[in-house]
Amino acid sequence: EVTFTPEQPDGSVELTFTFDGSALAGKSVVAFEDCFRDGKEVAVHHDIDSKEQTVDIPDISTELKDDVTGSHAAEATENMSLTDTVNYKGLRPGREYVLKGILMDKATGDPLLINGEKVTQELRFTPDDTDGSVDMTFTFEGSALAGKSVVAFESCLYDGKEIAVHHDIDSEEQTVHIPEIETKLTNDKTGTHEALAEKEMSLTDTIPYHNLIPGKEYTMKGVLMDKATGKELLINGEKVTKEVTFTPEKADGTVELTFTFDGSSLAGKSVVAFEDCYYDGKEIAVHHDIKSKDQTVDIPKIVTELVNDATGEHEAEAAKEMSLTDKVSYNNLKAGKEYTMKGTLMNKETGEPLLIDGKKVTKEVTFTPEQPDGSVELTFT
Numbered sequence: 001e002v003t004f005t006p007e008q009p010d011g012s013v014e015l016t017f018t019f020d021g022s023a024l025a026g027k028s029v030v031a032f033e034d035c036f037r038d039g040k041e042v043a044v045h046h047d048i049d050s051k052e053q054t055v056d057i058p059d060i061s062t063e064l065k066d067d068v069t070g071s072h073a074a075e076a077t078e079n080m081s082l083t084d085t086v087n088y089k090g091l092r093p094g095r096e097y098v099l100k101g102i103l104m105d106k107a108t109g110d111p112l113l114i115n116g117e118k119v120t121q122e123l124r125f126t127p128d129d130t131d132g133s134v135d136m137t138f139t140f141e142g143s144a145l146a147g148k149s150v151v152a153f154e155s156c157l158y159d160g161k162e163i164a165v166h167h168d169i170d171s172e173e174q175t176v177h178i179p180e181i182e183t184k185l186t187n188d189k190t191g192t193h194e195a196l197a198e199k200e201m202s203l204t205d206t207i208p209y210h211n212l213i214p215g216k217e218y219t220m221k222g223v224l225m226d227k228a229t230g231k232e233l234l235i236n237g238e239k240v241t242k243e244v245t246f247t248p249e250k251a252d253g254t255v256e257l258t259f260t261f262d263g264s265s266l267a268g269k270s271v272v273a274f275e276d277c278y279y280d281g282k283e284i285a286v287h288h289d290i291k292s293k294d295q296t297v298d299i300p301k302i303v304t305e306l307v308n309d310a311t312g313e314h315e316a317e318a319a320k321e322m323s324l325t326d327k328v329s330y331n332n333l334k335a336g337k338e339y340t341m342k343g344t345l346m347n348k349e350t351g352e353p354l355l356i357d358g359k360k361v362t363k364e365v366t367f368t369p370e371q372p373d374g375s376v377e378l379t380f381t
Contacts, residue, residue, distance in 0.1 A: 025164065026059030026089040058090040058164040063173045064152040067137070069282035073213060076178050076285075080142030084152040084174075087133045088164070091156075098157040099123045101136050106149040109169050114140050146285065147180035147210045177251075179285040180210045181220075184294045185273040188258070194334070197299050201263030205273040205295075207255050209285070212248045212277075219245045219278040222257045227270035230290050235261050240271075268301035268331045298372075301331040302341075309379070325379045333369045340366045343378040 004013050015033070030053045035043040047053060066074035067081040074080065084101055091097060103112040103119040111118045119140045138152070151174045156164040168174060187195035188202040195201060205222055212218060224233040224240040232239045242257040257275070272295050277285040289295060308316035309323040316322060326343055333339060345354040345361040353360045363378040 021057065024057045026057065028054050028056045028090060030054045056090045056092065058088060058156060060089075060154055060156050060164045060166045061087045061173070062152055062154050062166050062171075063087075064150075064176050066176055069279065069284060071280055071282070072172065072176050073216075073279045073282075073284045074142075074176050074178050075283055076142050076144070076146035076180070078141055078143045079139070080145070081137060081139045082150070082152070082176055083135050083137045084154065085133055085135050086154055086156075086166075087131075088127070088156065089131045090164075091127045091130055091132075093127055093129055095158065096124060096126050097163075099125065099134060099136060100155045100157065101138065102153050103138055103140075104151040104153055104169060106151050106169060106175060112148075112150055114142070142178070145178045147178065149175055149177045149211060151175045177211050177213055179212050179277060181275055181277050181285045181287045182208045182294070183222075183273050183275050183287050183292075184208075185271075185297050187297055193293065193297050195263070195297050195299050197263050197265070197267035197301070199262055199264045200260070201266075202258060202260045203271070203273070203297055204256055204258045205275065207257065207275055207287075208253070209248070209255065209277065210252045212251055212253075213279075214248055214250055216279065217245060217247050219243055220255055220257060221276045221278065222259070223274050224259055224261075225272040225274055225290060227272050227290060227296060233269075233271055235263075235265075263299065266299045268299065270296055270298045270332060272296045298332045298334065300333050302328050304328045321381070323379060323381045325377055327375055327377050329373075329375045330369070331373045333372050333374075335369055335371055338366060338368050340364055341376055341378060343380070345380055 002013060002015055030048050030050065032046045033044065034041055045053070062084050064082055064084045065071055067083055068074065074082065086099060099122065101121045104110065105112045119138055121136050121138050123134060123136050125134050151169055151171065153167045154165065155162055166174070183205050185203055185205045186192060188204055189195070195203065207220060221243040222241065225231065226233045240259050240261045242259050244255060244257055246255050272290055272292065274288045275286070276283055287295070304326050306324055306326045307313060309325050310316065316324065328341055342364040343362065346352065347354045361380050363380050365376055365378055367376050
């Protein structure tokens with residue numbers, strides 16, 4: 001209230017109301033005035049529908065989604081497109097407003113930077129109704145964003161003045177999660193990245209994931225690749241695939257895919273696991289790296305040639321002191337790793353180990369290859 005003494009019958013006076021209005025978004029407030037003289041009411045202006053007496057306090061809320069998936073999950077790609085649907089309340093139809101948006105890095109709470117630049121967007125619109133919605137689309141290079149979450153902050157301006165904001169770094173509706181996956185393929189028998197070519201092979205890919213949405217259902221799909229060709233590995237004309245559907249309890253965790261197949265013909269090859277993560281049928285994360293050592297299992301191959309040291313041929317004279325050398329050529333070993341080659345002479349007629357004075361004839365050598373392919377010799381005396 002204000003007490004005043006007019007100099008003329010007609011004029012004006014101002015009343016300023018100051019208060020905490022943080023909870024009033026979406027409301028309209030109307031001023032009712034009463035004029036008193038000598039404690040008696042002499043004039044009133046009470047009109048709840050008067051636009052002149054009204055101040056509208058607009059409200060905006062936003063929901064950010066990936067244009068490809070239509071959800072709050074997105075794949076990190078070179079051309080990313082996220083659309084923020086901004087619902088507004090309490091605007092004046094027929095007036096022009098400006099909506100300004102910026103993407104934020106949820107982890108840091110700072111503006112998201114792509115090549116050192118903020119990701120912003122601006123839209124001018126004139127509403128037909130007091131309440132409604134408008135879409136704002138952010139397009140940017142997002143290939144480096146795997147593992148991040150981005151949040152849209154919006155501000156609504158009229159005549160250059162900010163009249164509504166929606167800035168909430170913890171709002172799931174304003175957030176798009178961009179998952180990341182890694183993979184580590186190992187042989188189930190050895191627990192390493194090497195395997196023996198055999199009829200029943202079993203390789204398990206352990207896939208750490210980051211930034212999934214807890215409680216949502218995902219599907220992880222894997223396929224084995226032939227490292228030499230860069231194409232899908234084919235066993236009897238069929239791809240080797242596996243998939244698992246899971247619901248993570250936390251944003252970060254691991255899931256396993258086990259590939260079982262006939263690998264008897266794969267000696268000398270290397271196989272690589274490629275993985276894809278899907279949400280609601282849409283791809284949201286991939287890990288395809290044909291050169292990744294963690295994604296690879298090598299399947300070594302050895303061939304041997306046994307000759308008589310005296311003749312250098314495959315024939316030998318029965319003698320007191322015999323010496324046979326087996327040249328073992330190897331392929332697909334790991335350079336710099338230590339291996340042991342063990343050899344046994346067999347009796348061809350019986351298929352059993354050869355016995356001399358009741359003992360087997362064996363030899364072994366430990367070596368460290370400098371290259372994946374090479375040879376080593378074992379001499380039996």
